[in-house]
Amino acid sequence: MRKVILALLSFLLIFSSFGCSPKETKLTNLTKVTLMLDWTPNTNHTGIYVALDKGYFKERNLDVTVVQPSEVWPEQAVSGGKADFGISFQESLTQYVVNEGAPLVAISAILQHDTSGLIWLKDSGITSPKDFANKTYGGWGSAWENAIVDYVAKENGVDPSTIKKVELGVFDQITGLQKKVYDFTWVYYGWEGIDAELRGLKFDFYSLRDHIKNFDHYTPIFITSKSMIENHPEIVKAFVEAISQGYTYAAKNPDEAAKILLKYAPELDKNLVMKSQEWISPYYLDESGCFGVMKESIFRNFTDLMYNLGIIKSKVNDVNTLFTNEFLPCKK
Structure with missing residues (x-):
């Protein structure tokens, strides 16, 4: 009986190691x-x-x-x-x-x-959000997006009204950066960030969940x-x-x-x-x-x-x- 119980316990231990089975x-x-x-x-x-x-x-x-x-x-x-x-x-x-x-x-x-954040190329003249003044942001134009960009700007001593905002247009976000259509944009690292890596670009990524309380x-x-x-x-x-x-x-x-x-x-x-x-x-x-x-x-x-x-x-x-x-x- 003891061997049977041990065998069952071993089975349960192995099964549980696979996480939650649908x-x-x-x-x-x-x-x-x-x-x-x-x-x-x-x-x-x-x-x-x-x-x-x-x-x-x-x-x-x-x-x-x-x-x-x-x-x-x-x-x-x-x-x-x-x-x-x-x-x-x-x-x-x-x-x-x-x-x-x-x-x-x-x-x-x-x-x-959340895996998103703001991205800019190292040759854009931006080293941190403190440099956003008089720069161009490329985005979708949603109220949520604008509120977050403005919040980051204010937290870094930048007047949001000094940031020019344009819609992304026909380019994907990384191509838009490369073509200097805008200076920074909001991306999800798991796709656009990896895309930037594969293109060999030198860039900085500002993770929003690391910098805004309760953003995750x-x-x-x-x-x-x-x-x-x-x-x-x-x-x-x-x-x-x-x-x-x-x-x-x-x-x-x-x-x-x-x-x-x-x-x-x-x-x-x-x-x-x-x-x-x-x-x-x-x-x-x-x-x-x-x-x-x-x-x-x-x-x-x-x-x-x-x-x-x-x-x-x-x-x-x-x-x-x-x-x-x-x-x-x-x-x-």
Whole structure:
């Protein structure tokens, strides 16, 4: 008996070393759902394509169509019923819910930490944000983005009105820097930062989560509608289980996962995808090896920051209305 117990304990120990193993919810009938990306395919999306390629959706009787945004953004598409799931960002989700009353909920994080920051070339005349005066910033023009750039400027003794702001235009962000269309811009290191490295550029990167209190947040995230959760919880559960399995695989097998992404998006630069995947895969899982888990404290601190910066109209009394870990194989 003692040997049997020891054998069982050994098995459990080995099993637990693999982190949280996604459970499997199989829907009764084949169910078609639409997932809208936030942009063109990149390594933020790798786990989706792994789930497609490995049959994780199919195993759960899900037929998933992946689309890119065109006339509307994912938040609008999911709110309006044009997509069942979408990829958003914590700041976008919060603005849509608080300012516009959108019936949206975050159902999974993709990365456990924000990886964005401001970037400039070493020959731009900028050595730190203290040099932003009379420089040109290239961005998307969103209220959130402008508020953060202005905040960084003020914290470094620069009058934000002295910064010229232009929209990114036809160039990707790194090409825009190279062509001197603007002096600095906001990028996600796992893609544009790696791109700058591969181009051999000499640059500085100002990590926002390292310099702004409570800035660290979940970006990007998977979202769905409240009605989807209320009326079709089993579909949400099956979907979240499949993406969890896909991203967990990508975290542990970055090279193979990158090749799968390239299979579905052959237009992407191979070297960039391979290097980006190697860099970003560790961000998929938390310290206990779980994918997607979101913490109340992160939502609360970041939402307060957004309110203090004037991005949202009112405080959120209960941030748990913005997200749920309910459907994740790993719940905390």
